[in-house]
Amino acid sequence: MSFPSFFRAAGWAALVVFAADCAQAQSLPLSAAQSQSLGLRFAPAAAAAELDATGNARVVLRPDAQYVVAAPYPGMVPRVLVALGQPVRAGQPLASFASPQLYEAVRALAEARSQATLAGQVLARDRSLHEDGIIAASRLQSSQARAGEAAAMVRAREAEMAAAGVAMAPRGGEAQLVAGRAGMIAEVNAVPGVRVDAAAPLFRIVDPTALELELLLGRDMPAPRGGERVEVRARGARGSVAGVVPAGDGTGAVRVRVVLEQRGDLQAGESVAATLRLRGAGGGAGSAEGGRVRVPAAALTYWQNRPGVFVQSKEGARFVPVTVESTDDATATVRGALPAGARVAVAGIAALKGMLGGGQ
Structure with a gap:
């Protein structure tokens, strides 16, 4: 055999021996007497379905538990009627409100209702005249269109007032801001006598439950x-x-x-x-891909900066690397390729690490 061929053969042989030594370094053969003298004690590991x-x-x-009452128009709050922490019901007055734009909106609503009433009266009269054959059908249709337009205008003005969260007090005609839903007053930004801008948040109502x-x-x-x-x-x-x-x-x-x-x-x-x-993501003790296992916290140790546990085997013990997912004072939840029914060392771990490092 030539020298290069011999060198290559010797190199491969040395590599095989080195790999075998590395594989055996993770397994520690121990007799019963050695285990007793080292003070080894093992505890069972349990598959953890949950972490x-x-x-x-x-x-x-x-997010849906909060409701803000804002100023519908630029104006002023003359009176605040509720306090922080007070429970309120839907439609309950929160504060009085004064604004030129609000008064204009109230006037427009009153005018729309008046026009709708007049259009309804005209429609009723024209329907009676048409039934008597006095007027043509086209005139009745025109009256019906005007009545429909007047009713639509009333609905639009009422929707504007409802969206503004404003109601008129039954006595004195005072405009009031009302709660849109039941809850508890969590924030009050309204100050009596202070002017506010449109859309300024005045009250925050929450459902504390x-x-x-x-x-x-x-x-x-x-x-x-x-x-x-x-x-x-x-x-x-x-x-x-x-x-x-x-x-x-x-x-x-x-x-x-x-x-x-x-x-x-x-x-x-x-x-x-x-x-x-x-x-758990499937698997358990004995899973090929490494299942989630719960072990005593004392069993968890580190070797070459890798966490792991010493598992009892027929020969003695072997070191199994694991991935730590959670720990507390009593237990550690890890993921690793532990055999079914595995028992892990909870005492004598320092001696096992010494043997694993070649210090026996």
Whole structure:
């Protein structure tokens, strides 16, 4: 054999031996006596169908739970009739309102109603004359058209007043801003005697029971999917994930919108600890692609900057790398190719790492 051929053959042999040593370095043969002397103790790992992730959540009002009463025209608020935190019903007066444009709108509505009444009387008279054969059908049709136009003008003027949220008081004719829906006064910006511009927000009415959660999850947590469960156990609230969007701050975090099905004793504006129950993506202990497994927190260790656990085997123990998804004081939820019914070391791990590093 020539020298280059021998060199290549020797090189391949050395590479094979090195690869075999690397593969065996992950497995540590141990006798029962050695395991006892090292103080090894193993605990079972359980397949985790769900991952509990805890995060900080803000209690916020639903977008449809807020209603703003704004100034319909430039004007002034002579009197404020409600106070902050007061419950109100739909149509309840909130404040009196004075504005030249409002008075013009009221005058236009009164004129439209007067014209509609007159057009209705003319139509009734022409219909009677037509039945008696005194006038032609064309004249009756003209009266019907004018009555229809007058009625349409009344509806338009009434819609304008309704959209403005203005009602006239039964006595004295004072114009009043009214609540468009029932709820609680959450904000009062109207100051008696101060002029306001058109569309200036004067009152904010909210439904204090229409709450949802806004949960922020860091980049190290798995992204939730729609419909996954969320609980605030200490406050008796629960709900489900309705939407997930990136936080937009460059950190890789995500914002999770949670619709509450049971709000417990939550109040808008407070921060609470919420538990997100992430469903497993299939697999489990023994899954080829590595399922989600829950192990004791003491079993989790690091070797060569990689997290993993020592799994009990027939020969002794072997190191299995894992991906950590969640940890707390008692347990760690990991993903890795652990065999079915795996038992992981929870004591004597330092000795196993020493042996794995060749320090036996």
